[in-house]
Amino acid sequence: MTVAKPLAAGLPLGALLATDRVAGGMHPGLHGTTFGGGPLACAVAIEFLRQLDQLLGNISKLGKYFLGRLEEIQAKHPQIKDVRGLGLMLAIEIDSAETATAIVSDLLAKGILINRTHDTVLRFLPPYIIEKKHVDYVIQALDHALGKPKALTTKVTKESRQRKLKGAIN
Numbered sequence: 562m563t564v565a566k567p568l569a570a571g572l573p574l575g576a577l578l579a580t581d582r583v584a585g586g587m588h589p590g591l592h593g594t595t596f597g598g599g600p601l602a603c604a605v606a607i608e609f610l611r612q613l614d615q616l617l618g619n620i621s622k623l624g625k626y627f628l629g630r631l632e633e634i635q636a637k638h639p640q641i642k643d644v645r646g647l648g649l650m651l652a653i654e655i656d657s658a659e660t661a662t663a664i665v666s667d668l669l670a671k672g673i674l675i676n677r678t679h680d681t682v683l684r685f686l687p688p689y690i691i692e693k694k695h696v697d698y699v700i701q702a703l704d705h706a707l708g709k710p711k712a713l714t715t716k717v718t719k720e721s722r723q724r725k726l727k728g729a730i731n
Contacts, residue, residue, distance in 0.1 A: 562577070562578045562579075563575060563576070563577055563578075564576050564578060567609075567689070568606050568609070569602040569603075569605045569606040569609060570605055570606075570609045570689075572601065572602040572605050572606075573595075573599075573602060574597070574598075574599070574602035574603065574605075574606055575594055575595075575597055576597070577592070577594075577597075616689045616690075619689070619690075620648050620649050620689055621648060623649065623691055623692075623693065623696060624646070624647070624648040624649045624650075624651070626693060626696060627649065627651055627685070627687075627696045627699075628644065628646055628651055630696060630697070630700045631644045631651060631653055631700070631703075632644050633700075634653075634700060634703060634704055634707065635653070637704070637707075638704075638707040638708070639656075640655055640656045640657075640660055640707055641653050641654070641655060641656075641707070642654045642655065642656055642681075646685075649685070649686065649687050649689070649691065650684075650685075650686055651684070651685040652678075652682050652683060652684045652685065653682070653683050653685075654681055654682050654683075655681045655682075655683060656681070657681065658680035658681055661677050661680065661681045661682070661683055662677065663706070663709075664683060664703070664706045664707065665677045665683065667702070667705075667706040667709070668699075668702050668703065668706060671702045673698075673699055673702055685699070687699075
């Protein structure tokens with residue numbers, strides 16, 4: 562199994578996990594990797610793993626809080642079809658790709674970086690050190706973005722597309 566993303570707390574580092582039997586078939590020079598073992602990233606990963614148990618309590622607590630707040634917003638805004646996630650890996654599904662795109666743009670303008678996947682899914686992957694005040698800020702911004710009239714949301718999306726198209730042509 563390969564692992565990477567949070568392994569070195571944001572520094573590029575990947576690892577391969579194998580059983581003793583599989584590992585016994587690997588010899589120096591047989592397997593290489595770009596992000597497999599720089600000394601700085603490895604030192605950070607070791608320290609991160611030492612801190613992980615302490616972080617997990619906060620991740621669980623804030624993940625439940627964040628999920629609950631997203632469910633509150635869902636009850637208020639029919640554009641949200643689904644709320645799901647585990648820990649701090651959370652997502653909401655929006656009823657249209659145009660609305661989802663407009664929300665991402667609106668949140669980005671407020672300094673909130675989220676990912677839009679599958680056209681209509683907004684994925685939240687905050688850092689492990691997030692605090693309750695940050696969750697509340699995101700919820701407030703999301704509530705505001707969802708409260709905009711659909712015509713305005715669609716207009717913003719079309720204008721954004723036109724600007725991108727113009728930039729690509731020029």
